[in-house]
Amino acid sequence: MRRSDREQSLEFSLELIDRCKHGTVAFATEDGAPYCIPLSxxxxxxxxxxxxAKQGHKTDLxxxxxxxxxxFVGADDPAFVAPAMYTTYFQSVVVMGRAAEVTDTKEKADALRALCRKLTPHDLGESLERAIEKSMSATAVWCISMDQITGKAKLKK
Structure with a gap:
């Protein structure tokens, strides 16, 4: 990282990942072009x-x-700093890894449960379990290994 003064700890990076509802995932197309999409x-x-979905461009790639x-992008706050400087305070994390489709039924259900709990602000009780059971056969779940994690931030002083 060129700006080592902005490098953040692993703890900072994991907390930001946990806080973000979405991340942008980049894939390589057949001809090497980038293909990026936001995902929960x-x-x-x-x-x-x-x-x-079990089929589609993303799964083909x-x-x-x-x-x-x-x-993942946390804070992104443009600011004017007197007397004449414009800057942006930001927090971001980049994860490099490999994705593999989850085939184990328990791991798949656990991942769906964890996603729902992260994105839903209240307890869904038994309706969550029914929704997971209903979606298991129609939904693909993918696991990404976090082989390299880099956190970077420019924080207000």
């Missing part, structure tokens, strides 16, 4: 999980090459 992600230990890059 949840962290469980040293892995990230997301869900999607992942089956061909599981390498991904995920970007």
């Amino acid at each position: 992600l949840v962290r469980a230990g040293d892995k990230l999980y997301f869900h999607c 992942l089956h061909r090459d599981g390498r991904v890059c995920v970007t």
